[in-house]
Amino acid sequence: MIYPGNKRYFTWDYYLKQKFSCKVCKVALNAGFTCPNLDGTKGWGGCSYCSGEGSGEYAGNPLDTLEKQFDQVSSVMRRKWPKCRFIPYFQAHTNTYAPLPVLKAAYESVLHLPNVVGIAIATRADCLPDDVLDYLEQLNQQTFLTVELGLQTIHEETARRINRCHSYEEFLGGYRALQKRSIPTCIHIINGLPGEDKAMMLETIRQVGSLRPHSIKIHLLYITEGTRIAQQYKQQELKALELMEYVDIICDQLELLPPETVVQRVTGDGVRERLIAPLWSLKKFVVMNEIDKEMRRRDSWQGKYSAVTE
Numbered sequence: 504m505i506y507p508g509n510k511r512y513f514t515w516d517y518y519l520k521q522k523f524s525c526k527v528c529k530v531a532l533n534a535g536f537t538c539p540n541l542d543g544t545k546g547w548g549g550c551s552y553c554s555g556e557g558s559g560e561y562a563g564n565p566l567d568t569l570e571k572q573f574d575q576v577s578s579v580m581r582r583k584w585p586k587c588r589f590i591p592y593f594q595a596h597t598n599t600y601a602p603l604p605v606l607k608a609a610y611e612s613v614l615h616l617p618n619v620v621g622i623a624i625a626t627r628a629d630c631l632p633d634d635v636l637d638y639l640e641q642l643n644q645q646t647f648l649t650v651e652l653g654l655q656t657i658h659e660e661t662a663r664r665i666n667r668c669h670s671y672e673e674f675l676g677g678y679r680a681l682q683k684r685s686i687p688t689c690i691h692i693i694n695g696l697p698g699e700d701k702a703m704m705l706e707t708i709r710q711v712g713s714l715r716p717h718s719i720k721i722h723l724l725y726i727t728e729g730t731r732i733a734q735q736y737k738q739q740e741l742k743a744l745e746l747m748e749y750v751d752i753i754c755d756q757l758e759l760l761p762p763e764t765v766v767q768r769v770t771g772d773g774v775r776e777r778l779i780a781p782l783w784s785l786k787k788f789v790v791m792n793e794i795d796k797e798m799r800r801r802d803s804w805q806g807k808y809s810a811v812t813e
């Protein structure tokens with residue numbers, strides 16, 4: 504099966520074009536929340552790869568209002584895609600980790616901005632109390648909502664190594680609570696975590712596929728200056744993946760995913776100034792092209808070996 508757009512997997516861009524009949528861009532925001540793995544509630548110091556900005560390196564400046572952040576980023580995107588519409592994306596840190604009135608005020612401040620067609624909220628599965636879940640259920644009736652849950656790995660030993668401070672069981676609890684409320688959920692995983700071999704990464708994708716998530720983001724482990732993982736890398740406790748090794752793993756993972764799961768990412772955006780390894784990842788289009796080439800070479804497609812059947 505070849506997905507339209509000349510990809511052999513179900514891309515987010517294509518999904519959004521089908522759904523909204525136009526180009527839709529996510530606008531990364533920083534609402535100034537923190538994280539229970541940084542403030543001592545679950546742990547200190549955060550996940551070992553976390554820069555302290557909680558994946559929000561490309562989000563706006565938390566000192567600016569959300570409206571201003573939205574305006575700044577969306578106007579840049581409009582120069583490239585004059586007719587595009589937007590999904591404000593609460594990206595930095597844990598975006599359900601605040602009292603409900605604070606969360607509501609933040610989300611609702613961007614819902615009615617020009618050309619907004621939905622909202623995306625990134626969080627941890629252990630930060631979804633019932634009042635927040637009930638509110639998200641309502642929000643999902645009003646707009647196109649996706650909740651993004653960081654899992655990273657199903658392997659408990661790796662989760663301990665990276666100081667993730669939640670178990671796979673806890674992740675499943677949060678994920679199932681969202682499923683029960685029919686809230687579209689995007690699961691994030693990371694390839695190349697310390698101590699993991701290819702078989703472990705494939706086992707993570709098999710388990711994630713069996714959950715039949717709405718969408719997935721597959722990231723590469725970035726080793727960036729100022730993180731604990733950078734110290735481990737410098738002490739040679741960990742190796743960064745090579746480009747073709749990564750491409751091979753991603754293609755195997757795409758083959759194992761259910762065909763209907765939307766693939767939001769097959770690589771990420773490391774921060775150029777602070778990235779130590781893998782430096783090949785800075786050439787994102789090369790990575791994407793190599794993945795496309797390998798899928799074509801294999802004459803393969805997303806879901807080819809998925810265990811999930813209708």
Ligand code: SF4
Nearest residue numbers: 538549550553557596
């Ligand atoms: S859960 Fe996210 S924000 Fe929190 S420490 Fe880990 S990477 Fe950083």
